[in-house]
Structures are given as structure tokens and as C-alpha cells.
Amino acid sequence: MPVSSAPEEHLRLQNIGVSFGNVNVIPSLDLSVRKGEMVAFLGPSGCGKTTTLRIIAGLNTPSRGHIVVGGRDITRLPIHDRDIGMVFQSYALFPHMNVSRNVQFGLQMRNVSGREAEERAGRALEMVQLSHLAHRKPKELSGGQQQRVALARALVIQPSILLLDEPLSNLDAKLRDEMRVQIRALQQESGITAVFVTHDQVEALSMCDRVVVMRNGHVEQFGTPTEVYERPATAFVANFVGRTNKLKGKIGSDGVLSAAGQQLHSATTVAPGAVEVLVRPHRIHLQGQAGDTREADNKVKGTVSGLTFVGDLVQYGVRVGDDEIVVEEATRRERRPVGVGDSVVLGWSAEDTLVYPGGGQ
Amino acid sequence: MSAAATLPRQWRNGELAVMLLLPIALINAIGFILPVLNLARYSFNKSRIGGGIENVFTWDNWAGLLSDPFYLELVFNSVWISLAITLTTLVVSYPIALYLHRSTGSWRTFLTVLVISPLLTSAVVRTYGWIAILVDDGPVVSAIKAVGLPAPSLMFNIKGVFIGLTEILMPYMILALMAGFGRLDPRVEEAARTLGATPSRTFLKVILPLTLPGIALGCLLCFVLAVSSFITPKLMGGGRVFLLATEIYDQAIVTLNWPLASTLSILVLIVFGAALWAYSAVLRRLD
Ligand SMILES: Nc1ncnc2c1ncn2[C@@H]1O[C@H](COP(=O)(O)OP(=O)(O)OP(=O)(O)O)[C@@H](O)[C@H]1O
Ligand SMILES: [Mg+2]
Numbered sequence: 280m281p282v283s284s285a286p287e288e289h290l291r292l293q294n295i296g297v298s299f300g301n302v303n304v305i306p307s308l309d310l311s312v313r314k315g316e317m318v319a320f321l322g323p324s325g326c327g328k329t330t331t332l333r334i335i336a337g338l339n340t341p342s343r344g345h346i347v348v349g350g351r352d353i354t355r356l357p358i359h360d361r362d363i364g365m366v367f368q369s370y371a372l373f374p375h376m377n378v379s380r381n382v383q384f385g386l387q388m389r390n391v392s393g394r395e396a397e398e399r400a401g402r403a404l405e406m407v408q409l410s411h412l413a414h415r416k417p418k419e420l421s422g423g424q425q426q427r428v429a430l431a432r433a434l435v436i437q438p439s440i441l442l443l444d445e446p447l448s449n450l451d452a453k454l455r456d457e458m459r460v461q462i463r464a465l466q467q468e469s470g471i472t473a474v475f476v477t478h479d480q481v482e483a484l485s486m487c488d489r490v491v492v493m494r495n496g497h498v499e500q501f502g503t504p505t506e507v508y509e510r511p512a513t514a515f516v517a518n519f520v521g522r523t524n525k526l527k528g529k530i531g532s533d534g535v536l537s538a539a540g541q542q543l544h545s546a547t548t549v550a551p552g553a554v555e556v557l558v559r560p561h562r563i564h565l566q567g568q569a570g571d572t573r574e575a576d577n578k579v580k581g582t583v584s585g586l587t588f589v590g591d592l593v594q595y596g597v598r599v600g601d602d603e604i605v606v607e608e609a610t611r612r613e614r615r616p617v618g619v620g621d622s623v624v625l626g627w628s629a630e631d632t633l634v635y636p637g638g639g640q
Numbered sequence: 641m642s643a644a645a646t647l648p649r650q651w652r653n654g655e656l657a658v659m660l661l662l663p664i665a666l667i668n669a670i671g672f673i674l675p676v677l678n679l680a681r682y683s684f685n686k687s688r689i690g691g692g693i694e695n696v697f698t699w700d701n702w703a704g705l706l707s708d709p710f711y712l713e714l715v716f717n718s719v720w721i722s723l724a725i726t727l728t729t730l731v732v733s734y735p736i737a738l739y740l741h742r743s744t745g746s747w748r749t750f751l752t753v754l755v756i757s758p759l760l761t762s763a764v765v766r767t768y769g770w771i772a773i774l775v776d777d778g779p780v781v782s783a784i785k786a787v788g789l790p791a792p793s794l795m796f797n798i799k800g801v802f803i804g805l806t807e808i809l810m811p812y813m814i815l816a817l818m819a820g821f822g823r824l825d826p827r828v829e830e831a832a833r834t835l836g837a838t839p840s841r842t843f844l845k846v847i848l849p850l851t852l853p854g855i856a857l858g859c860l861l862c863f864v865l866a867v868s869s870f871i872t873p874k875l876m877g878g879g880r881v882f883l884l885a886t887e888i889y890d891q892a893i894v895t896l897n898w899p900l901a902s903t904l905s906i907l908v909l910i911v912f913g914a915a916l917w918a919y920s921a922v923l924r925r926l927d
Contacts, residue, residue, distance in 0.1 A: 336830075336834050337833075337834075338830050338833070338834070357838075358830075358833040358834060359833055359834075359835075359836045359837055359838050359839075360836075361834070362836070363834055364834065364835075365830075365831065365834040367827050367830070367831060369825075369827050371825065371827035371828045371830065371831040372828070372831075373828060373831070373832070373846060374823065374828070374850070375849045375850055375926075384832070384835050384837075384845070385835035385836055388832075388835055388836035388837045388841065389836055432831075432835070433834075433835075436835065436836065
């Protein structure tokens with residue numbers, strides 16, 4: 280794939296607002312997607328992911344703002360002129376047409392000749408490995424097969440943008456893993472710009488170039504999976520993407536952070552006041568283990584209150600004052616055994632100590 | 641010891657089905673099959689002047705019917721007019737049914753009641769209503785005259801029958817269509833739109849094919865009702881429109897020729913059989 284120094288913007292949402300009746304579902308949304316990248320919309324149920332997707336497709340009309348694709352304002356363009364492929368959560372295949380006719384539909388609407396349409400549909404079905412089912416009706420297919428037909432149907436028209444609304448949520452875990460890889464491969468192969476809606480963080484982080492974390496109709500953070508995970512912009516993002524421990528703390532007028540009854544070090548600085556301190560479980564380790572030479576900026580004493588062995592890792596619950604901190608460590612053979620009731624010292628680095636303003640009180 | 645052995649005797653599937661079907665089978669046998677068999681028998685009996693039936697076997701009724709151009713034309717006219725009325729009813733009902741299917745909440749309830757409410761008054765009352773509206777000095781003709789067009793004659797001819805029956809059959813058509821609209825999924829229509837289909841092509845390629853079962857059902861229902869309706873053609877045709885149903889009525893009630901009336905009735909039944917066959921043929925093709 281050619282790597283250009285300045286990635287070209289392909290899709291821009293500009294100050295988009297959406298209301299249903301007098302409910303303002305999306306107050307104001309700005310977003311810019313580059314050509315050929317796959318962006319995930321990640322967020323809890325009801326945060327407006329589907330609505331935003333439907334706005335791009337033209338299925339909903341924004342009450343405000345502009346949609347720009349490839350430099351062209353398409354806000355007022357009718358759905359059928361938008362050249363946008365959409366994979367619906369329910370697949371929405373045409374029940375009265377067989378698989379091949381389903382895939383040919385978009386080509387027929389573009390007045391592609393019968394033979395060419397058949398050939399291109401054939402190739403699209405090959406791509407999703409469904410050539411042998413071309414003459415089946417949708418109701419004679421499994422969920423995963425229907426999903427692939429929907430994908431082929433959207434891809435065969437070579438749309439300028441591919442929209443996928445939770446396409447994997449109806450599949451079982453194994454098929455979901457397979458389809459993730461397949462969708463990503465197809466997207467990269469065709470170099471198509473794609474928006475992928477999901478409320479599954481693993482899906483968002485593993486498949487997409489960048490992730491939009493949404494909440495209540497606005498963007499909390501827009502960044503690469505690593506950025507979103509390692510440097511969450513808000514406590515909400517830290518909570519939503521990956522698991523995390525939450526401590527109440529405060530920053531004094533001298534700028535010193537205190538939480539869990541002692542002073543802590545953090546790489547981030549925020550204004551004095553009440554704060555939330557977030558640390559991911561697997562970034563904390565038990566100090567003093569044999570062969571453990573890890574330095575810790577923050578050291579906190581506590582008592583083990585629970586222990587779960589999960590095979591490749593051990594999960595400890597550690598009571599620190601009023602707080603319960605979850606620690607995850609990879610299992611190692613030469614570990615010193617730690618049991619419930621043991622006193623331990625937890626250690627983690629300043630970089631892993633995420634501090635956000637607020638946190639009540 | 642198996643669990644089944646400890647349970648009381650259980651219904652076997654076959655027995656249960658027979659038990660459940662028995663009441664309706666009995667009602668059908670007494671209320672429908674027997675009278676039809678009786679009709680079939682009459683059609684091979686001889687009529688006596690004054691309404692009597694002579695219990696002898698004869699082919700005369702059938703032979704007479706099939707060799708008389710009047711009756712052949714009657715069958716042809718009835719079928720043709722009923723088909724035309726059915727088609728008209730379909731065309732005017734479809735948009736209403738689709739709109740109703742898509743509306744929601746109390747607005748939908750209100751509209752549904754509005755559609756069904758004509759069924760609460762008898763066809764006789766509604767037919768007289770139409771007569772009052774369509775007669776030569778009625779509001780419709782007057783309005784047409786007022787804008788300077790030549791006054792049409794809408795009553796006591798086939799036009800009146802056409803208009804009246806279409807309106808009377810509309811509720812049935814709308815209900816049948818709506819029953820068949822269950823397959824319409826708004827997402828599927830949206831999918832068609834995102835794939836580049838204009839609204840009209842979405843209608844032709846997706847909505848219409850998906851609603852064909854409802855259309856077939858509504859057409860079957862209305863065709864049968866149109867062929868068998870006699871009050872509206874009788875009153876609105878003013879005795880000048882001859883259809884199978886009105887002729888059966890005349891033969892049975894006026895002329896008192898029951899064997900001929902029976903023969904015509906069996907003929908109607910054969911027409912219905914053909915309609916039913918066409919309906920199931922359409923359904924089979926759609927599947
Ligand atoms: N047609 C509608 N009329 C009224 N409110 C709507 C409509 N469609 C969506 N909403 C509301 O808009 C908000 C956003 O809905 P949306 O479907 O975009 O959420 P989502 O992020 O896709 O959620 P999910 O993960 O559950 O699919 C919700 O609060 C929902 O109730
Ligand atoms: Mg959704």
C-alpha cells in the first residue's frame with residue numbers, strides 16, 4: 280500500500296447536529312476520516328453511533344451541519360446518489376432474490392450490463408468465499424453467510440465509503456474472529472475508506488486504524504488504538520476502553536497528587552482539586568517478587584483480599600484503605616506464593632498513573 | 641422405568657389433530673359441503689313451471705347453459721368485470737394500505753378504524769348511498785356539469801356497478817394487503833436506496849415483489865366477493881347489468897327455476913376453483 284506523507288481527508292462531518300422530535304441526540308459532531316483508513320465508532324448503547332452512520336448514508340437528515348466526501352458537500356444529496364455502501368446490523372438482504380441477485384442489485388441500479396454484473400458479483404462472492412451458494416435464497420443461509428453476502432453486496436459497487444453497523448454482533452465468537460480478519464483484509468485490499476460501528480472495544484482496537492470513542496452524541500476522543508488505550512483523553516474513555524482501577528484523589532494547591540492515603544506520582548498534570556486516578560490492572564505489580572527488578576514510582580501497601588487464577592494470569596484483589604485495587608500479573612513458575620490476607624506492596628510507574636479532574640466531592 | 645410409563649395416557653399427535661379439527665369439519669360438512677352437493681344434484685334435475693323440482697336425472701340444464709350464447713356471455717362478462725373491479729380496487733387500495741402500514745401510534749389506529757368502519761354498515765345501505773351520490777341530478781353529475789363538461793350517466797349502468805363495488809371491496813383489499821405487508825422490512829428498503837435505487841426503482845424492485853403475496857390474497861378475496869355480490873349490481877345496475885350473481889338471484893327468486901339457478905351456482909363455484917388454483921400457482925411461483 281502506498282504511504283503518502285500527508286494523508287488525504289476523504290470524509291468530513293462538520294458541526295453535525297441531530298434531533299429526533301425535541302430530543303437532541305447529537306448536539307454537535309466534527310470528524311475527519313482519511314482516505315483508505317478504517318475508523319471505528321466505539322461507544323455505549325444509545326450514544327449515537329448508528330445515527331451518525333445513517334447521517335453519512337443519507338438515511339437520516341441532520342438538523343444542522345455538513346457532510347463532505349472527497350471535497351464535495353453531499354448533505355443534500357439523495358441517498359441513491361451518494362455512492363455509499365452500507366452493511367446493516369440485520370444484514371437486510373433482499374429475501375426474494377438469491378445470493379447472486381442480491382449482490383448484483385447495486386450494479387443493476389448503476390446500469391451495468393447483465394453479463395458484467397454477473398461476473399463482478401461472481402468475483403465479489405469469490406472474495407467472501409460464497410461462490411458455491413450463489414443460487415441460494417438468504418433464508419437458506421447461516422448468519423455468518425448472510426453477513427458475508429451483505430458485505431459482498433456493499434463492496435461490489437466499489438463505494439466511496441463503506442459503512443458497517445455492528446456487522447459481527449450476531450455471530451458466534453469463532454466466526455466473529457474470522458470475519459474480523461476477513462473484513463479488515465478486504466478493506467485494506469480494496470483501499471476503501473470504512474467506518475465500523477461497534478460497542479466491542481476489542482473489535483475497535485484490533486481492526487481499525489483509528490477509533491472514535493463516542494458518548495452521548497459527542498466525540499470523547501479520536502485517535503489510534505494505542506493513543507486511545509495508553510493516553511485516554513477522559514476518565515470515560517479510560518473506563519470504556521480496557522479495564523481500569525479507579526481511585527478518588529485530590530491535587531493540592533502545591534500540585535501534589537494524593538490518593539489511597541498517600542502521595543502519588545503521575546506523568547500528567549491537572550489543575551488542583553478533586554481528581555480521579557486511574558491505573559490499569561496489568562500495569563500494577565506486586566513488589567518484592569523474586570527476580571522482580573521493576574522500578575516503581577508509586578508504591579502502595581495493601582492486603583490481599585481475593586485471588587483468582589485464570590491460567591495465563593493471576594488476578595489479585597488488594598485492599599488499600601477504603602479502596603479495592605485489582606492487580607493482574609502474568610503467571611510465572613518461580614513466583615513466591617501470595618495468599619489471601621498477606622500484606623503486599625503494589626508498585627506502578629508514574630506514566631501509568633492517569634489523572635482526570637472531577638471524581639465527585 | 642421410563643418416565644412416560646408413569647404419566648397418564650398421552651394424546652398421540654394424530655388423535656389430537658383429529659379432535660381439534662372435528663368441530664370445524666362438522667360445521668363445514670353441514671353448512672357448506674351438504675348444500676353444495678344438494679346444488680349439484682339440483683343441477684341435474686328437471687324444473688317444473690311454478691317452482692317445482694322433478695327428481696329425475698337430466699343433462700338438459702348443463703346442455704342448455706353451455707349452448708346458449710346469453711349464458712356464455714354472462715360468464716365471460718362476470719369474470720371480466722370482476723377482474724377489472726379487482727384490479728381497480730387494488731390500485732386505489734395499495735397506496736392507502738402502504739401508508740397505513742407505515743403510520744404509527746394513534747394516527748394509525750384512527751386510520752385503521754376509518755378503513756374498517758364501512759364494514760359496519762351493510763352493503764345495501766352503502767349502495768343506496770352511492771345511488772344518491774351518482775344519480776343524474778346528484779352532486780357528482782352536477783359538479784361535472786358545473787365545470788362545463790358533458791354530463792355522464794353514472795347510475796343504472798355498468799359504471800355505477802363498477803364505482804359502487806370498488807368502494808365496497810376496498811376495506812377487504814386494504815386489510816388483505818396489510819396482512820401481507822409483514823414481509824416489508826424498512827431496513828431492506830434502505831439497503832436498496834444505499835445501493836443506488838431511486839425511490840421508484842426501490843418500489844418496483846423491492847417493495848412490490850415483497851408485497852406480491854398480499855396482493856395475490858387481496859385479489860383472490862375481492863374477485864370472489866365481486867363475482868358473488870348481487871345486491872350492488874342489482875340496485876346500481878338498475879336491471880340493465882346482467883351478471884352471474886344477479887342471474888342466479890333472478891332464476892331462484894323470480895323465475896323459480898331452481899335447477900337452472902343451481903347449475904349457474906355450480907358454474908360460479910368452478911370459476912372460484914379456477915381463481916383459487918391461479919392464486920396457489922402464483923404463491924408457489926413466489927416462494
Ligand atoms: N428514530 C428515532 N426516534 C427517536 N429517537 C431515536 C431514533 N433513533 C435513535 N434515537 C435515539 O437516539 C439515540 C442514539 O441512537 P443510536 O441508534 O444512534 O445509538 P447507538 O449508538 O447506535 O446504540 P446501539 O449500540 O444500541 O446500537 C438513542 O438515545 C436513541 O434512543
Ligand atoms: Mg446502533
